[in-house]
Amino acid sequence: MKKALVCSVCGHILLTKNIPDVCPSCCSGTKIFKLFDEKEDALHTKEDVAVAGETEKKHLPVIKVVDMENGYKNISVTVGELEHPMIKEHFISKICIYIDDEFVSMTVLTKDLKPETGIKVKTDSKNISAVAHCNIHGSWITSI
Numbered sequence: 001m002k003k004a005l006v007c008s009v010c011g012h013i014l015l016t017k018n019i020p021d022v023c024p025s026c027c028s029g030t031k032i033f034k035l036f037d038e039k040e041d042a043l044h045t046k047e048d049v050a051v052a053g054e055t056e057k058k059h060l061p062v063i064k065v066v067d068m069e070n071g072y073k074n075i076s077v078t079v080g081e082l083e084h085p086m087i088k089e090h091f092i093s094k095i096c097i098y099i100d101d102e103f104v105s106m107t108v109l110t111k112d113l114k115p116e117t118g119i120k121v122k123t124d125s126k127n128i129s130a131v132a133h134c135n136i137h138g139s140w141i142t143s144i
């Protein structure tokens with residue numbers, strides 16, 4: 001497990017300690033009340049594999065990065081090594097991408113979509129993370 005700051009309204013996860021004025025996901029303001037709480041068990045990681053077994057293989061994001069022209073990178077994320085189910089009772093509800101621990105994008109998913117996303121972004125960084133949110137098994141992070 002990995003600790004992180006978690007929005008008390010929507011569950012959005014911050015990987016940085018820099019708390020924004022509003023939550024990047026639900027737009028709730030941080031000036032009215034303490035919006036982000038640090039939770040010790042906010043994120044499951046690949047280190048949880050020994051405990052989770054096969055479950056982990058369906059939840060850990062798989063990140064692929066391809067360098068493009070003009071400094072862009074094509075970042076694609078699938079969930080997971082074995083594809084996670086996408087049914088009404090059990091699905092990946094969103095995938096967030098972070099670069100240098102800063103939030104970059106969020107893809108909201110419904111049960112009829114494949115558990116994947118992709119962005120094209122101009123960056124020199126090689127520090128890329130993705131967080132997949134399962135409606136039953138919580139949030140799972142992969143960092144490369």
Ligand SMILES: [Fe+2]
Pocket residue numbers: 059084090091134135136137
């Ligand atoms: Fe799940």
